[in-house]
Amino acid sequence: xxxxxxxxxxxxxxxxxxxxxxxxxxxxxxxxxxxxxxxxxxxxxxxxxxxxxxxxxxxxxxxxxxxxxxxxxxxxxxxxxxxxxxxxxxxxxxxxxxxxxxxxxxxxxxxxxxxxxxxxxxxxxxxxxxxxxxx
Numbered sequence: 001x002x003x004x005x006x007x008x009x010x011x012x013x014x015x016x017x018x019x020x021x022x023x024x025x026x027x028x029x030x031x032x033x034x035x036x037x038x039x040x041x042x043x044x045x046x047x048x049x050x051x052x053x054x055x056x057x058x059x060x061x062x063x064x065x066x067x068x069x070x071x072x073x074x075x076x077x078x079x080x081x082x083x084x085x086x087x088x089x090x091x092x093x094x095x096x097x098x099x100x101x102x103x104x105x106x107x108x109x110x111x112x113x114x115x116x117x118x119x120x121x122x123x124x125x126x127x128x129x130x131x132x133x134x135x
Contacts, residue, residue: 020104021130023123026052026112035108038100040126042067045114053112055103057096061113062122063087077120084122088129097130104134 022034026045030037030052039045039053040060062070062084069075075083088097103109111130115121 020108020134021127022108022110023118023121023127024110024112025116025118026114033108034110036103037110037112038103039113040111040123041113055099057100059090059093059096060088060100060111060122060126081125084125085129088126097133100130101133104130 020035024034026039026041026048037052037054038060039056040058042058042061042064044056061067062080066075066080066083066087070077070080087093100109100111109130111123111126113121113123115123118124
């Protein structure tokens with residue numbers, strides 16, 4: 001069995017756990033199946049009341065220089081992705097990763113940020129990271 005098929009098996013072994021971590025834009029309405037709503041941005045988003053979020057884990061947002069470099073086009077998606085995921089290994093981030101994982105083990109969580117395109121947003125990267133570490 002190849003390493004690739006092992007990873008695939010691991011990711012599909014517990015689909016119920018994988019479904020526990022969701023990602024959406026903070027500006028989308030809250031839904032009952034969101035579970036614990038976790039904001040993962042360094043700065044609080046404009047126009048969002050505090051009661052729209054259950055927990056704010058700032059360290060799970062990209063560091064500001066990384067975000068600025070990506071938004072300005074100085075950094076492509078592949079490098080942004082690599083640097084963001086490496087940043088999750090920092091001690092400060094790992095504490096908050098563990099908080100998010102503990103919540104996801106108990107029930108659904110939704111990671112939230114303001115980026116309009118989820119495919120080019122750290123929330124999709126974090127969702128994948130948390131899902132891998134849940135399994």
